[in-house]
Amino acid sequence: MKVVIIGGGPAGIRACRTIKLNAPDVEVSVIRPENKSLIYCAMPYVIEKIIPFEKIYKKDELLTEVGAELIRKRASSVDFEKKAVTLEDGSQVSYDKLLIATGAEPIIPPFVPKGLKNAFVFKREEHLKGILEKISQGARKAVVVGAGSIGIELLQAFRSLDLETHLVEMADHVLPNLLDADMSRPLEEKLIEHGIHMHLSTPLSAVEGQDYAQRLTLADGTSIELEDKDIVVFSVGLRANVDLFKGTGLEIAKDGIVVDKHMRTNVEGVFAAGDCCAFTSGIDHRPILGKLATNAVPMGKTAGLNIIGIPAEYDGFYNGAATIVYGIRAGGTGFNERIARERGFNDYIVSYGETTAKFSIFPDPGFVKVKLIVNKEDHLLIGAQVVGTMCVTERIDLLTFAIQNRIPVERLAKLSYSAQPYQSFFPANNAIVMASESALKALKKD
Numbered sequence: 001m002k003v004v005i006i007g008g009g010p011a012g013i014r015a016c017r018t019i020k021l022n023a024p025d026v027e028v029s030v031i032r033p034e035n036k037s038l039i040y041c042a043m044p045y046v047i048e049k050i051i052p053f054e055k056i057y058k059k060d061e062l063l064t065e066v067g068a069e070l071i072r073k074r075a076s077s078v079d080f081e082k083k084a085v086t087l088e089d090g091s092q093v094s095y096d097k098l099l100i101a102t103g104a105e106p107i108i109p110p111f112v113p114k115g116l117k118n119a120f121v122f123k124r125e126e127h128l129k130g131i132l133e134k135i136s137q138g139a140r141k142a143v144v145v146g147a148g149s150i151g152i153e154l155l156q157a158f159r160s161l162d163l164e165t166h167l168v169e170m171a172d173h174v175l176p177n178l179l180d181a182d183m184s185r186p187l188e189e190k191l192i193e194h195g196i197h198m199h200l201s202t203p204l205s206a207v208e209g210q211d212y213a214q215r216l217t218l219a220d221g222t223s224i225e226l227e228d229k230d231i232v233v234f235s236v237g238l239r240a241n242v243d244l245f246k247g248t249g250l251e252i253a254k255d256g257i258v259v260d261k262h263m264r265t266n267v268e269g270v271f272a273a274g275d276c277c278a279f280t281s282g283i284d285h286r287p288i289l290g291k292l293a294t295n296a297v298p299m300g301k302t303a304g305l306n307i308i309g310i311p312a313e314y315d316g317f318y319n320g321a322a323t324i325v326y327g328i329r330a331g332g333t334g335f336n337e338r339i340a341r342e343r344g345f346n347d348y349i350v351s352y353g354e355t356t357a358k359f360s361i362f363p364d365p366g367f368v369k370v371k372l373i374v375n376k377e378d379h380l381l382i383g384a385q386v387v388g389t390m391c392v393t394e395r396i397d398l399l400t401f402a403i404q405n406r407i408p409v410e411r412l413a414k415l416s417y418s419a420q421p422y423q424s425f426f427p428a429n430n431a432i433v434m435a436s437e438s439a440l441k442a443l444k445k446d
């Protein structure tokens with residue numbers, strides 16, 4: 001059998017390795033245009049000079065060491081009837097089974113003039129290199145539009161270089177898809193404390209300039225003047241990379257290629273995985289955005305197994321994710337309150353638990369605050385958020401596991417936990433247990 005994978009990101013790589021490690025005789029070719037794949041998550045930290053550029057290149061051996069062929073070309077069309085992918089140079093690669101893992105492209109708001117040399121999105125090598133070039137030319141200002149995790153990480157990187165740094169965000173708080181406003185406050189305080197100009201509840205309304213973005217006008221009338229060496233980065237969302245398949249019979253929804261639980265598309269023998277797909281929430285099984293590497297990887301694994309005939313299913317997106325703001329870690333999973341309400345969950349309670357992150361008698365004990373959003377009807381978590389100085393991803397993963405496995409808050413209140421002076425609060429309590437007990441009290445009162 002010959003499998004062709006279009007795309008060399010996390011979904012494509014994981015599918016390729018899954019296939020080759022479980023069925024070494026299957027031939028696999030991975031097609032991707034870039035010379036080297038990047039570890040996108042680490043890109044802001046190159047600007048911040050925490051890691052050198054070379055460290056963010058992924059090793060091609062991830063593909064070649066398992067015996068896959070790497071084709072460094074762009075696919076320009078696919079003929080599903082003939083089962084062949086045409087590459088940019090006109091050559092063709094035929095397949096028995098095809099995996100589409102073409103990812104997603106960052107969006108630039110439509111009112112932004114085209115071709116501005118100091119305006120960037122942030123995904124590929126050329127974007128990072130373009131930004132680094134502006135910095136080396138003596139950039140003095142940087143504006144980040146969008147307060148999602150990437151935007152937040154970029155702000156800190158620009159500010160670390162002493163640039164006058166602005167955040168422009170239409171929501172009233174940072175990380176609006178991850179956290180509710182009551183959890184994001186310590187992060188906003190930190191950003192302000194570090195001199196970042198925060199324009200919250202303030203959509204960008206116009207961008208003027210011909211060769212470069214010269215003036216940004218915000219909805220409240222504020223204008224930010226830029227020079228050609230200054231930087232504006234749009235980090236406002238992603239669009240599935242599916243242009244290649246427009247006009248073919250492949251079913252494509254608003255958020256990407258439609259796949260079933262096995263990552264099969266509507267075309268026989270054609271699978272899709274990762275950011276290029278539309279998929280559903282594991283909580284309410286309705287479509288939801290989920291363009292994260294931590295979703296792309298299990299989707300790639302699921303696709304790989306099904307391609308070689310090992311049945312596997314993908315549950316859906318829970319969207320556990322995290323970031324860091326000047327030492328304060330923040331994460332969310334499931335739905336935050338806004339998203340829960342938008343999806344029709346109106347009857348829920350909210351509870352909190354807060355402790356120091358270490359024994360409180362220790363130096364710099366820090367803090368950890370947990371928020372739970374619990375559905376009144378079945379006492380299941382709809383979402384959870386954690387903000388604190390330590391161990392946030394671990395707690396988010398545990399809470400995702402509780403959501404994924406439909407563990408009611410009664411059981412979460414009985415969580416058996418560990419304690420150690422440098423790594424937790426005293427054995428007497430645990431922020432997740434506290435929040436669960438508080439949820440139970442509220443549910444009883446109701």
Ligand SMILES: Cc1cc2nc3c(=O)[nH]c(=O)nc-3n(C[C@H](O)[C@H](O)[C@H](O)COP(=O)(O)OP(=O)(O)OC[C@H]3O[C@@H](n4cnc5c(N)ncnc54)[C@H](O)[C@@H]3O)c2cc1C
Pocket residue numbers: 006007008009010011012031032033034037040041042043044073074075076101102103104122123150241244273274275276291292293294295296
């Ligand atoms: C700056 C940044 C930080 C991030 N941080 C995090 C994080 O902390 N945690 C997290 O979970 N996620 C994070 N993400 C998101 C994560 O990187 C993506 O969700 C993930 O890369 C999606 O994987 P994918 O394989 O579906 O797509 P991609 O990684 O986008 O890969 C798509 C591949 O398809 C190729 N391709 C596209 N079109 C064609 C074509 N016509 N022919 C051939 N090849 C093609 C591309 O060149 C690429 O190789 C971050 C993203 C960015 C940009």
